[in-house]
Amino acid sequence: MRITVSTSFLAVAAMLANPAQAEVSQDSSGAVATTAAAAAAATTAADADPSSIQSILVIGNRFDPFAVPGSVTVLDQDALASFRYGDANRILRQVPGVNLQEEDGAGLFPNIGLRGSSVERSSNITLMEDGVLIAPAPYAAPAAYYFPQIGRMQSIEVVKGAQAVRYGPRTISGAINLRSTQIPDAPYAGYLSGQIGEDGNYVVHGWAGGTAGQFSALVETYQSGSDGFKELDGGGDTGFEVEDYLARLRWQTPAGAATPMSLEFKFGHTNREASETYLGLSDADFATDPFRRYAASAADNFASDHYQYQLTHTIEAGRAQFETVAYYNEFSRNWFKLENLDIGDGNGFVSPNSFFSNPGTASSNLGLAVLRGEVDTAPDALRLRNNSREYYSFGLQTAMTLPWEIGSVENVLTVSARYHEDEEDRLQNYERFQMLNGQLVRTSVDPLGSNANRQAQANAFAFYIQNVIQAGPLTVTPGLRYEGVQLTRIDYSTADPSRSAGPTRVRRNFVEAVLPALGATYELDEGLLLLASFSRGFSPPGPGSAADPEKSWNYEAGIRFARGNWEASAIGFFNDYSNLLGDCTNATGCTAGDIGDQFNGGEVDVLGLEAVVGGAFPINATFSIPVRAVYTYTEAEFQQTFDSNFFGNVVAGDALPYIPEHQLYLSAGIESDRMALTFGGNYVSSVRTEAGQGTIPTLERVPSRWVFDLAARFAVNDQIGLFARIDNLFDEEYAVARRPAGLRPGKPQTILGGVELRF
Structure with missing residues (x-):
């Protein structure tokens, strides 16, 4: 069996389309366990082929x-x-070291952090689909208001620690790669x-394809609502x-060709519309009915379009393997939602959050009454705000992998x-609107561009080199990455929507980093492995930002066991930040004047256990009976100790917000070849919404909760x-978020069912 290995510097690369695969068993509880047979096969392959020494994320190639x-x-x-989830939050609860802030109950806008990194719009992780950066603008504006439709994915790969240095540009916390069909x-x-359920839930998912000679x-399509x-x-x-929607077309050389080669084109399009809001509820209203929505959010709506294009070329030349990927992504979105309001109390326009953070005052009581539609307001x-934004990203990445030896040492x-x-x-x-008789009435429209008129741009080059060295039971993997990023912010007059007068200000900043990484494993016995790594973590600042880059030293060590049907691991980690960056967004509750800005958070220590x-x-x-x-x-x-907007x-010693101290996922079930019944539950301890220490104040706390799901499946026949x-x-009635404006609920009990056909 031959196991091909590749990596593609900032993106995970798919090296070959003809891989023999190291088999990984998967029970219905969601456990990923290397079986004894698979481990033996992998060992045999490693003996025969040094390109299998270290398995890494490879699209088209399991590891x-x-x-x-x-x-x-x-x-x-x-x-x-x-479970056939279409919600990334519910899926990623099964992965250790993942921090999540839920938002809408359906997983439309995941907020994902890894190992204590901030969760805002998944902007502090490297997010990929099929090895290609998929955030709308991964360098200039990484906040992922687009997240690939996870329900159509074939597998999900999560890497943390030193392994993240391969994928960049954000190498501190880790990388998530979504592998499509x-x-x-x-x-x-x-x-x-096809699947239907309560509250009008539905999912339709289908694909068809095949291979005929040299063409595939x-x-x-995946449609839900x-x-x-x-x-x-x-x-x-x-x-x-x-x-x-997704389509692929591939050509490859005939079997046995002297120089195996393939060329694949991929196209994807996603359209999304959601009547979603940032506006939550007061504590009192949440306690009465957590699923209520205030009248002031009636017009809030999110609409987006995403297009992706990829062209991938692979070739084998002797023992060397090459892959080159050209990619282009377009994304447009507009989240039309309540920004602020003037309730006529003399304070002018204020954020709705001020009514939730200062309950009981005359202004807060009046403001909440306006939000509920109980009190009329003046026109305007x-x-x-039309939070409309357009994005594009383009790139060309290439990778070469070459196995070689020095005596008995394989590389x-x-x-x-x-x-x-x-x-x-x-x-x-x-x-601008008026609240009138419990309804929003539009009274005027400001000129286009009058609220924001600017561009953020990034040009980046990265280089990565790694050598895997295996000598008996010891494997050592040194690596080095370079990132060089030119960032530009261009501001235009808010009175010049056509931009005919040119920019009013242009700010540029260049950052570069050299990022070493070193990992090692030692096989104590068959299926028993010690591991350790350290690496330099880096995240670039935003265009025109005066903030410093985010930097850290990351360390991890642990033990891993896999034998028969069982697997276990325990890994401790420590991320030593010399500077933590804070990104100001609507989602974090920032005021309009600060949105898009970044702030230095100084030294931060993150330690933990997975x-x-x-x-x-x-x-x-x-x-x-599978268990996990x-x-x-x-x-x-x-x-x-410091102060920032x-x-x-x-104060030194304050805990970071939205990072739970304890998280636990449990699953158990009963299964056979034809049926399975799986019970899963996840626990998240209380989190604070503001930096602090000691007992969490009520108005800064999202309480702990247990949530359980139950799934069943039955195979009528093979089709x-x-x-x-x-x-x-x-x-369970529970809150998932308190920022940016009030408490928002998790999904209530929902029953769904469906049928699937294979042909």
């Missing part, structure tokens, strides 16, 4: 996570099929599923609709490079299957 010198989790197709090798194959193709689970004061829509008193050399450019363009304005155990107890020849437990402990504290008044799921089995 053995057991051998990686760091924290790696793979959720494969079987794991994703256990691959073209089947069969002449023809297809899949179709695939088409796919809901009427929403919140009730708007005065009535109205609180749901969403998503349409997602409520300003709703794999990887060299990769990428050029990337991206841009965010803002042209925004207010529309522990996983999973396997299956056999009952008889037909049935088994995932625990994460995180302690994240500021090491300096973003972090507030910080037809039935499935059902209950989200929030015990109908």
